[in-house]
Amino acid sequence: MAEQIKAVRGMRDILPEEVRIWQTVESIVFQTLEAFGFEEIRVPVVEELKLFQRSVGSFTDIVQKEMYVFKDKGDRILALRPEATASVVRAYLEHQLYTKRKITRLYYAGPMFRYDRPQKGRYRQFFQIGAEIFGGKSPYFDAELIVILAKIIEKLNVSNYVFETNSVGCDACKISYGMKLKQFLEPAKERLCQDCQTRLQGNVLRVLDCKVISCREIIKEAPVIQDVLCDDCRKHQENFYTTLDDNKIHYKKNPYLVRGLDYYTKTVFELKIGEEENAVAGGGRYDNLVSELGGPETPAAGFAIGMDRLCGLINLEVERKKEICVIFLGQHALQKGTAILNNSRVDGIKIVADYEQRPLKNHLKIADREGVKHILILGDNELQKQIFLYKNMSNGFQKEIKFSELSKFFKEINNA
Template identity: 45%
Template sequence: MIQTIRGFRDILPEETPMWQKIETIAAEIFRNFGFQEIRIPIMEKTELFARSIGEATDIVEKEMYTFPDRKGDKLTLRPEATASIVRSYIQHKMYAADPVRKFYTVGPMFRRERPQKGRYRQFYQIDAEVFGIASPYIDAQLIQILNELFKRLGLSGLKAHINSLGCPECRPGFQKALLEFLSARKDVLCDNCLRRMEKNPLRTLDCKVPACRKALEGAPTTLNHLCPDCSTHFDTVQSTLKAQNVEFVVDNTLVRGLDYYSRTAFEILTTALGAQSAVAGGGRYDALVQELGGPQIPAIGFAIGFDRLVHIVEQLEQEKPKDGPDLFLVALGDKAMENCHLWLSQLNLSGLKAEMDYSGKSLKSLMKRADKRNARNVLIVGDEEIKTDALVLRNMETRTQTTISMDDPVAEITKLISNI
């Protein structure tokens, strides 16, 4: 039997409704903020990702699916979407009429990482990019869009972690200070960090090796080396987020994993499932369009880990109390069954979501059935209740009981349940 490749998976029919739900909500928010959908190839020339992402990154060094075609050209399955969207923006001269463009895309990315729970070699992202706007207000707006999307999906404990990575004017001073700091700790750094010190010292701050992370405690931060323009830009991002009531924290250890970022970098974390978990990240990349052959046009974007987001939303859906009927009628005996059936139709027509079981089982069995259906209330109707003109309405949440008369039970029940 042929099975899927390790790290790849099928998204089965019972799973796709959740994916469609998230896509629909995301698309609605994007449209409201003026974004248009773009669909890009899953394969590009390797040079595109090597030049944009950075040759000293884990993605380019270890994780890309790269192979030669029949002519010997090196091709790569896209590991992320930003570079492809920038390439499309340049190739089709979308900047000619108006450099300001907003795009979003949804689709698979490919990285040869170690497969584990929630992490796949073919994974999915929701990606958004804005071109032609240098203002810090757009940085804050993208973070606000993410915050709103996650709120609509029911995520709680949302907090943006933000940092400024500076610009070509102030980055050299920071890199010099960082290199001096790293040079004094060469003996405890891993081989990857030693190699990256020469190519891009900033990449060492992204190392996950425990010994390196400990050695990097107290390292210089970009925030201490920002030029006046970068400092003003970052201050405006913060004040705007406060005005938009978006929770955030300044995290000077946040560098993101790609070389093209400058100025604002951010991640969105949630405590929806208890432990803090990152669900999106992005930042500004003002030099990338020019570096890939286009004009000098500022840009910023973000990517959402779709697989992780689906997992979180599914877990939250499972924890929610299931939507059950307003009333479940328990009929004990033939006369009770006859009355309950008539009342059921009237209750449904009055606007209440009412159900009953026609099996004629015992009170205990029917109460279990009502509980399984998550009924808010149960009306118990038996020969004794009819004889004494005292039907029993039980609130399943409070476990309190109310006596209902046979005179006009539908009106009385409707009034009581509507007021609960």
């Protein structure tokens, strides 16, 4: 027997049973986003490496440790996208979408790639649905993103959720806070992990994002950015919280939340479910990213939902589409019946034909084992009478269905 090839470590197959759940969730997310005026954009999986170096940040774990980077045949250094916001901003600029609408709302869906340590809910290929708003600087835009996420999560019948929120301030606030944080951490430098010792000399705010327990214990006593926020950032944050209160959003303030990407300014947030430590969604404001990637000064904000994690946490029962199994007895019935069947198909119901020739008893055993309730049988006798014989496997009920009424019958089964 030939050697069996398995999925690459950190990658996984999503099988039909789980895909049905994903499709239900995706439908809810897309419908909610479109109700708020978002339009879908589709961006490449592969981008130039420098796009992510300039946007995500050179001192982030994503850029330093987790990216899939390769050189193509044209000697260009490319990367599989670790996140999609940078790609959406690149497309927003390349196609000058800022000239078409004052406020642009876009959403995307697809796989991302990070060479991370695989664990429950975390894969090296993972899927996100994200939303971006370009052109709006009001905190109401930040709040709208959280309202959208709250509506999505409630439509999924999840009640035990909370948003953790913070402000990372503007560039000036970050500099002031960075100096204060570094001054606090220097005496404890030797107790920090090796990565955080490096971060201390690069982007010190990245220390707040460390997951190492010893570092987290030190961070608990660290100064908070609220102490150094400028008047504009403080007012933005206060108005943001007021809007959340007006919309009855369940949230709590986390003064050490910074998110894992350097482009954030002012508002940042994460969505958590139950007792799970890892967020199922997160985002915030990034008012400088568009200009840093060569565009005009453009305020922006967005979020991304981790679909693998969300779909793994929710308790969602999805009813399978009704299925009809069609059995052909004999070559003549098979030859004539397939065209009749295919010309009578309707949307919304699975009509599955078994073209293999086997005794009727065996066909019915297979259908019973696979949980198929509705059976159509066509043999030479039925073909002569121009009917299919319908059999309900649950109660044994049988009746004849004329060829001319087949489409009508399918609709009746689907609506029953």
